[in-house]
Amino acid sequence: MALALYRKYRPATFAEVVGQDHVTEPLRAALAAGRINHAYLFSGPRGCGKTSSARIMARSLNCANGPTPDPCGKCDSCIALAPEGPGSVDVVELDAASHGGVDDARELRDRAFYAPAESRYRVFIIDEAHMVTTQGFNALLKIVEEPPEHLIFLFATTEPDKVLQTIRSRTHHYPFRLIPPNAMRELLERNVEAEGVPVEPSVYPLVIRAGGGSARDTQSLLDQLLAGAGEDGVTYDRAVALLGVTDRALINDMVDALADDDAAAVFGTVERLADAGHDPRRFASDLLDRLRDLVLLRSVPDAGSRGLVNVPDDELSKMTAQADRVGAATLTRYAEIVHNGLLEMRGATSPRLLLELLCARMMLPAAAPDAQSESAVLQRIERLERRAAASGSAGGVSDASEPEQPQRVFRRPSQQPEQGGQESQVPTDGQAAQSSAADATSASASRAAPQPGTASASQQPSQAAQHQSAQPPRPAQAQQPAQPQQPAQPAQSSPRAEPAQPAQPTPEPRTEAPAQAGGIDATGLRGVWPQLLATIRNTPGGRSIEAMLTQAGVRSVEGNLVVLTHKAAPLARRLSDPTNAEKIAAGLREVLGGDWQVRCEHEGAAGQQSTPAARQQQPRQQAQQQAPAQQQAQRPSGQPQQERPQERPQQRKEQSEPDIPLPPEPAEDEDMYTEEPSSLGPPPETRHSEDPSRAAHQLLSDHLGARRLD
Numbered sequence: 001m002a003l004a005l006y007r008k009y010r011p012a013t014f015a016e017v018v019g020q021d022h023v024t025e026p027l028r029a030a031l032a033a034g035r036i037n038h039a040y041l042f043s044g045p046r047g048c049g050k051t052s053s054a055r056i057m058a059r060s061l062n063c064a065n066g067p068t069p070d071p072c073g074k075c076d077s078c079i080a081l082a083p084e085g086p087g088s089v090d091v092v093e094l095d096a097a098s099h100g101g102v103d104d105a106r107e108l109r110d111r112a113f114y115a116p117a118e119s120r121y122r123v124f125i126i127d128e129a130h131m132v133t134t135q136g137f138n139a140l141l142k143i144v145e146e147p148p149e150h151l152i153f154l155f156a157t158t159e160p161d162k163v164l165q166t167i168r169s170r171t172h173h174y175p176f177r178l179i180p181p182n183a184m185r186e187l188l189e190r191n192v193e194a195e196g197v198p199v200e201p202s203v204y205p206l207v208i209r210a211g212g213g214s215a216r217d218t219q220s221l222l223d224q225l226l227a228g229a230g231e232d233g234v235t236y237d238r239a240v241a242l243l244g245v246t247d248r249a250l251i252n253d254m255v256d257a258l259a260d261d262d263a264a265a266v267f268g269t270v271e272r273l274a275d276a277g278h279d280p281r282r283f284a285s286d287l288l289d290r291l292r293d294l295v296l297l298r299s300v301p302d303a304g305s306r307g308l309v310n311v312p313d314d315e316l317s318k319m320t321a322q323a324d325r326v327g328a329a330t331l332t333r334y335a336e337i338v339h340n341g342l343l344e345m346r347g348a349t350s351p352r353l354l355l356e357l358l359c360a361r362m363m364l365p366a367a368a369p370d371a372q373s374e375s376a377v378l379q380r381i382e383r384l385e386r387r388a389a390a391s392g393s394a395g396g397v398s399d400a401s402e403p404e405q406p407q408r409v410f411r412r413p414s415q416q417p418e419q420g421g422q423e424s425q426v427p428t429d430g431q432a433a434q435s436s437a438a439d440a441t442s443a444s445a446s447r448a449a450p451q452p453g454t455a456s457a458s459q460q461p462s463q464a465a466q467h468q469s470a471q472p473p474r475p476a477q478a479q480q481p482a483q484p485q486q487p488a489q490p491a492q493s494s495p496r497a498e499p500a501q502p503a504q505p506t507p508e509p510r511t512e513a514p515a516q517a518g519g520i521d522a523t524g525l526r527g528v529w530p531q532l533l534a535t536i537r538n539t540p541g542g543r544s545i546e547a548m549l550t551q552a553g554v555r556s557v558e559g560n561l562v563v564l565t566h567k568a569a570p571l572a573r574r575l576s577d578p579t580n581a582e583k584i585a586a587g588l589r590e591v592l593g594g595d596w597q598v599r600c601e602h603e604g605a606a607g608q609q610s611t612p613a614a615r616q617q618q619p620r621q622q623a624q625q626q627a628p629a630q631q632q633a634q635r636p637s638g639q640p641q642q643e644r645p646q647e648r649p650q651q652r653k654e655q656s657e658p659d660i661p662l663p664p665e666p667a668e669d670e671d672m673y674t675e676e677p678s679s680l681g682p683p684p685e686t687r688h689s690e691d692p693s694r695a696a697h698q699l700l701s702d703h704l705g706a707r708r709l710d
Contacts, residue, residue: 005226006219009191010052010083013070017049017056018187018215019179024053027174028069031060036067037172039144039153041129043160044176047216050156053176054125055081057154058091062119077119090119093127100132105139112143112151122151129155130162137164144170178213181205181310187215188222197226198233202312206239209289209310246278246286252318254287255294258334258362259325266359270352280351284342284358290319291335297323298331327385329378337361520592522554525562528591529554536587545580552600562588564600575600 011017014024023042030036040057042050059082061067064075071078080088087093094108108124116122126132132140144153144167155171157163179187185204192199203225211218221243225234228242240247250273257265273283293311296303297320303309304316311319323331341358345351365377525532533549536542548571555563562584566572574580581598588596700706 002227004220005191005195005223006047006216007083009194009219011049011056012059012073012083014053014056014060015070017053019183020049020053020176023174023176027053027057031067031069034067036061036152038147038151039155039171041155041157041160041163041168041171041173042176043157043173045178045214046158047214047218048176048178049215050176051125051127052083054127054154054156055083055091055093058088058121058123058125058152061121061123061152062088062090066120088119090116090121091123091125093125095127096131096136097128100128100136102133102135102139105132105136109139109143113148116150120150123154124151125154125156127156129157130159132163134164137167141166179215179218180213180307181208182307184208184211184213184215184218185310188218191219191222192226195226197229199225199229200234200236200239202236202315203234203239205310205312206236206243206245210243210245244279244282246273246283247276248315250276250278250283251286251290252322255290255322255326259322261363263363266363267356270356270359273355274352280355281342281345284338284345284355288335288338288342291331291338293319294323294326295328295331295335298326298328327378327382330382333365333378334362520557522557525554525557525592531591532584532587535590536583539583539586542583542587545575545583548575548580549584553603555601560595561597561599564598565603566600567603569602569604572600572602 014028017024040054042053044050056071059071059078060069062077062081063071064077065072073079073082077088080086081091092108092111094104112122112124114122141164143151147153153171155163155167160168160173160175185208188204188207207218207221207225210221225239225242228238230238239245250269253272254266254269257263257269270280273280293303293309296308300306300308301320304311304320309316309319326334337358341354345354348354533546536549537546548566549564551568551571552564552566552575555565557563564572564575566575575584576599581600584598585596588594588598697706697708701708
């Protein structure tokens with residue numbers, strides 16, 4: 001019968017103990033100095049060398065050249081206490097798992113007073129000391145506290161906390177640790193070389209990881225692989241099949257699918273896992289190990305050379321590429337989800353279902369229970385950054401492939417009559433037709449009114465001059481189609497203006513302003529509206545602006561121009577004030593970044609002034625509408641007031657506007673009350689050049705019947 005590897009290659013001296021230098025070096029120094037204690041406690045995980053070190057300690061104490069840190073191996077005591085030796089009558093090894101009662105402790109206490117038969121010391125090795133009952137420890141307490149000079153106790157346990165405190169305080173405690181992967185690999189390579197069986201290098205990481213840092217467990221797994229090796233030795237495929245670990249191809253496919261946000265590939269890997277008969281719990285455990293390695297490679301790029309990640313070179317290069325594709329926050333969240341999923345899989349009746357659920361949590365950070373946690377938010381941010389980088393590279397390729405469009409050159413209005421005469425001819429004719437139709441309408445209305453012949457004849461030249469001065473310059477209207485904005489439809493109801501409408505130039509398609517301004521539109525601005533209000537509130541003098549913005553709305557975002565609307569016209573004018581608009585633009589810069597301009601419009605007039613062309617057309621229409629009012633104001637006192645009812649609808653419209661109280665403002669914001677003349681239209685009284693004294697005399701004569709004294 002073949003001897004197990006962990007027994008065949010058990011260390012015989014402290015120099016042969018692997019990975020426990022922090023214990024063996026102090027013990028060797030104590031033996032060399034002759035400072036021997038009466039009781040020792042060796043604790044640590046299973047299979048890390050506690051019992052073997054206790055036997056080496058007994059061998060060093062009873063060596064013919066001892067006490068010595070290096071037993072000779074030739075004397076009778078060293079031969080008897082060798083790893084496969086017959087043993088010595090003076091060294092008693094007791095298994096407390098089966099002999100931990102009070103009777104066993106009393107028997108051991110009675111035997112302790114006998115002197116050694118042929119050795120220097122009588123040594124009691126109590127393995128699994130945590131299994132001794134409280135009564136048993138109490139029976140040994142006196143003799144452990146004051147033993148004879150020839151008696152030495154060696155306790156070995158995996159759970160030192162369960163050892164009675166009064167016993168533990170009377171011993172020298174040496175904690176053992178798990179063996180590092182590098183030291184474990186050197187041990188396995190020495191054993192394989194001694195056995196003479198070829199083993200592929202990729203097999204060692206599987207065996208070491210499966211062993212979990214225990215030398216006995218790792219050597220037992222290697223012994224199993226050597227026993228089932230074929231003519232080619234131990235191959236990777238044979239090791240994967242025998243050890244039951246997940247194939248690294250499945251792990252790589254899962255990590256790649258998670259990095260690409262490919263849900264079909266993720267759940268397809270789970271399907272292949274189930275078809276291959278792998279345990280979902282083991283797959284989750286191996287996936288957690290891979291995520292741990294990726295986190296280390298992401299944080300420490302040279303983790304492979306430093307021994308933090310123990311994988312083959314070809315696998316290390318692939319894992320490095322995977323770590324570069326996935327962010328550190330995403331990897332950390334994946335590891336947390338898999339860890340919690342492993343806890344949920346304990347005792348689960350359908351582990352595959354739980355595996356699919358945790359895959360769904362990893363794929364959907366926004367829909368997971370921890371969607372508001374910091375790790376989930378960071379994962380969503382990293383996903384957006386990856387998509388932005390991918391779309392940016394793809395956009396660069398597409399832009400390079402498309403032919404370059406000719407750049408449109410815009411000319412100043414002063415240059416267009418000389419260089420752009422042909423281009424502005426069509427819109428000029430159309431607008432001339434509209435203006436002629438408006439002139440004909442106003443002239444027919446004036447002829448229809450019964451007026452004295454002398455007054456009409458005397459006022460006709462002045463009315464024509466005022467009518468021409470009220471109209472805006474014609475060349476400016478003709479040059480408007482050269483701008484990229486869409487021209488507005490004429491508001492005239494005259495049938496003569498209709499044929500001129502098809503002759504207007506075709507408006508250019510408007511490009512999306514949000515794409516030029518950083519990807520924000522009116523909907524996105526409404527989403528960050530609470531943040532904008534909070535930012536403006538914290539600025540000096542911003543509380544009044546915040547109060548006015550609470551009832552305002554976002555109408556549109558045109559490039560870097562934000563158009564707001566307000567139900568109250570006074571508040572809309574105040575928000576359009578340059579001082580207030582600059583504060584709102586500063587808040588937009590802090591929340592969204594970039595440079596912004598802000599304009600606020602009255603909600604009722606927003607639909608009529610939606611385009612720049614319509615706003616440019618408005619002064620001309622107002623001038624045409626005010627021409628009859630100017631004629632009415634210049635009539636003598638005896639003339640009947642037939643056209644005064646035309647002004648009443650406008651007066652009722654101005655009176656129907658609600659008088660909304662303004663919100664309270666701090667003292668330092670009094671400059672905000674001042675409105676720029678550019679933001680307000682000129683009052684109706686100042687739109688025509690009329691002598692104020694003459695107008696006052698006219699009103700007195702019309703309403704009170706007063707007459708002027710010569």
